[in-house]
Structures are given as structure tokens and as C-alpha cells.
Amino acid sequence: MHRFSVLLLALALLAMPACLWASADGEGSSPAMALQRLQEGNARFQEGRSIHPNRDTARRLVTSTLGQKPFATVLACSDSRVPVEIVFDQGIGDLFVIKVAGNVADTDEIGSMEYGVDHLGTPVLVVLGHTHCGAVTAVTTGAEVHGAIAQLVDNIIPALETTRHAHPDLEGGALIDAVIEANVWQAIEDILKRSPAIAARVAQGKTAVVGAIYDIASGAVRFLGEHPNQAALLAAAPTASHAGGDGHAADTQEHAAAPHQNEATPAASAAHAQNAESGAHAEAKDAHGTATAPEAKSGGFGFFSFLLFVAALIGVVILLDKTILRPEDN
Known part of the structure; x- marks a missing residue:
């Protein structure tokens, strides 16, 4: 009986890292929990009290042996002033x-x-998205671009046309700011229209797709919420069976037609965007209001836990050696 108990203890300790790893990261997290974790991390960063989690030797060991289990996917600009893990105060394998x-x-x-x-x-x-975006500014001002950059930034043109149609009086910095936000909505629209896999997970409630704007001066992330026309986009989204074959050609044609589709309902899009922004401000206040709470959700399999695990494992090995492998010594 004693030997059986020791074996059970050994198995439990061996399973401990995987359990801690799964519970601390994306596996089993809800969209609301993941968003809250991002909001709390950004609040810490903005206020200068980042905890820099999951950046030690133990984290590298766990992620290299057990694999990655990020709790959020982030599409961001390449701008060097937008270091995503730092902005959200996250570490290795989190995003x-x-x-x-x-x-x-x-x-x-x-x-x-x-x-x-x-x-x-x-x-x-x-x-x-982020303030002072060079790519959006170039498209909005009609700046000359070279090489392959023109083909890259043409994805931003629909956002510019939608904004000009909805707000013909905007100019200068105000126009650029409006296009930056419209470009976030345009990216989400492109994702839901062209990815049956992502659209299906959103429809099932497994994944939330939300927009956000990062202020490179203040460090604050303003969450915009879900796309104002998400229900219609999901209803029109292609199914997985339509994604094969010449799907890429269909995507290209659809992207080329995007400016006309966006111009159809500019006023409605603008109104929805304002409503989403109002909700985002309330959401941000909630995040700041709970910022001083204990940071238990940011955990992970830290270095101290790793040392405890190693010590416990050594103890189990000694017990196994004495009680099972060499019982005659007792």
C-alpha cells in the first residue's frame, strides 16, 4: 500500500507542470477573461507598474518542452513603437x-x-491600430511609396474612402485619426469575410474579434469592441467548404470590390463605431478600477514553482529508490 501511494504521488508531481501550464494560459480561458487580462496588463504598463511576467528561465523551459499556449492573438503594426508584449505586460508564450x-x-x-x-x-x-501610423498617413495624404509597399498599403484605401464619404469635412490630423480607426474595422471585416475558420469560431462564441487603438504617447490601449456589423459579416461569411480550390482568386476579387461595399453604409458604420467607442471607455474604466487587485490571473509556471517541483521530484525519486527499488535496505 505504501509503495502504491508513492507511485501515485510521483505521477501527480510529474503531471503538475502540464496542469499549471494549461490553467495559466489560453487553454480553458473565455474571451472575456482573455480581454480582461489584456486590459489589466495594459493598465499596469500605462501606470508604470509592469510586473514583466513569464520571462525567466523556467518559462523558456516550459514553453520549449510543453509547447505554446497563448491566450490571445494580436494583429498589430510593424511600427517599432508598438511592442505588443510590453504594451500588454505579457511574457514568453502569452501572445x-x-x-x-x-x-x-x-x-x-x-x-x-x-x-x-x-x-x-x-x-x-x-x-x-495605433496613433501616428505611418502607413495610414501615407495613404491618407497620398504620399509616394516605392517597391512593394504600394501593394501592401492598398488594403488601407477602403478605410480612407469610407471615412471621406462619411466625414467629408475632415482634414489633416483629424482625418488621419479617423482613417486609423476605420482601418481597424476594415481589417476585421477582411478577416471575417476571408477566413471561414475564424468566422466559425466567432459564431460559436469560442473567439472574440475586437478592435483597439494604441496611443504611442500615453501608452493606453483603447478597446473598440467587436465590429459594429459583425452579425451581418458572419451571416455572409463563406463556409469551410468554400475555402478550397480557387478561393484565393475569389478573395482577390472580393478585396477589389471592398471600397464600393464600404461606401454603401458609411453613416451606419460611423454611428456603430461611436457606440463601440463609448462602450470601450466604460470597459477601460473597469480595467483601471480593478488594476490594484491582486494579479493572480497573470501567473504562470514561475521559477519558484519550478524549484518546488524539482525539489519534490527529487524527494519522490529518493522514496522510490528506498521503498521499491531497494526495499531490502529498510
């Missing part, structure tokens, strides 16, 4: 990040997001 100029959602970016959302199962996908 699955895709960075591209202008945070546009084209074929490569959508495929990468599908890996994070559908394969790794992250419960939230954030499209993160």
Missing part, C-alpha cells in the same frame, strides 16, 4: 503576434491569424 505595416489583413496575415485562433485556440483576436 501570438502578427506584425505588418498598417496592421492590414491580407492573405499572409490571415493565414497566420488562423494558426493562432483556430490551431492554437486563442479565445480572443485583437486588431491593434
Whole structure:
């Protein structure tokens, strides 16, 4: 009986890292929990009290042996002033990040997001725009671009046209700011239209796709919420059976037609965006209001826990050696 108890203890200790790893990260998290974790992390960063979690030797060991289990996928701009893990005060293996100029959602970016959302199962996908975005500014001002950049930033043109149609009086910085936000909505629209896998998870409530704007001066992330026309986008989203074959050609044609589709309901889009922004401010206040609470949710399999596990494992080995392998010594 004593030997059987020791064996059970050994198995429990061996399973401990995997259990801690699964419970601390994306597996089993809800979209609301994942969003709260991002909000709380950004609140810490903005207020200068980051805890820099999951950046030690133990975290590298766990993620390299047990694999990655991020709790959020983030599409962000390549701008060096937008360090996503730092902005949300997260560490190794916490976020699955895709960075591209202008945070546009084209074929490569959508495929990468599908890996994070559908394969790794992250419960939230954030499209993160930011203030003073160079790509959006170039498109809005008609600046000359060279090389392949023109093909990259053409994804932003629909956002510019929608904004000009809805707000013909906007100019200068105000116009650029409005296009930055419209570009976030455009990216989400492109994702839901062109990714049956992501659209299906959103429809099932497994993943939330939300927009956000990062202020590079203040460090604050303003969450915009879900796309104002999400229900209609999901209803029109292609099914997985339509994604094969010449799906890429269909995506290209659909993208080319996007400006006309966006112009159809500019006023409605603007109104929905304002409502989403109002909700986002209330959400941000909640995040700041709970910022001083204990940070138990940011945990992970830390270095101290790892040392305890190693010590316990050594003890089990000694017990096994004495009680099972060499019982005659007792």
C-alpha cells in the first residue's frame, strides 16, 4: 500500500507542470477573461507598474518542452513603437503576434491569424491600430511609396474612402485619426469575410474579434469592441467548404470590390463605431478600477514553482529508490 501511494504521488508531481501550464494560459480561458487580462496588463504598463511576467528561465523551459499556449492573438503594426508584449505586460508564450505595416489583413496575415485562433485556440483576436501610423498617413495624404509597399498599403484605401464619404469635412490630423480607426474595422471585416475558420469560431462564441487603438504617447490601449456589423459579416461569411480550390482568386476579387461595399453604409458604420467607442471607455474604466487587485490571473509556471517541483521530484525519486527499488535496505 505504501509503495502504491508513492507511485501515485510521483505521477501527480510529474503531471503538475502540464496542469499549471494549461490553467495559466489560453487553454480553458473565455474571451472575456482573455480581454480582461489584456486590459489589466495594459493598465499596469500605462501606470508604470509592469510586473514583466513569464520571462525567466523556467518559462523558456516550459514553453520549449510543453509547447505554446497563448491566450490571445494580436494583429498589430510593424511600427517599432508598438511592442505588443510590453504594451500588454505579457511574457514568453502569452501572445501570438502578427506584425505588418498598417496592421492590414491580407492573405499572409490571415493565414497566420488562423494558426493562432483556430490551431492554437486563442479565445480572443485583437486588431491593434495605433496613433501616428505611418502607413495610414501615407495613404491618407497620398504620399509616394516605392517597391512593394504600394501593394501592401492598398488594403488601407477602403478605410480612407469610407471615412471621406462619411466625414467629408475632415482634414489633416483629424482625418488621419479617423482613417486609423476605420482601418481597424476594415481589417476585421477582411478577416471575417476571408477566413471561414475564424468566422466559425466567432459564431460559436469560442473567439472574440475586437478592435483597439494604441496611443504611442500615453501608452493606453483603447478597446473598440467587436465590429459594429459583425452579425451581418458572419451571416455572409463563406463556409469551410468554400475555402478550397480557387478561393484565393475569389478573395482577390472580393478585396477589389471592398471600397464600393464600404461606401454603401458609411453613416451606419460611423454611428456603430461611436457606440463601440463609448462602450470601450466604460470597459477601460473597469480595467483601471480593478488594476490594484491582486494579479493572480497573470501567473504562470514561475521559477519558484519550478524549484518546488524539482525539489519534490527529487524527494519522490529518493522514496522510490528506498521503498521499491531497494526495499531490502529498510
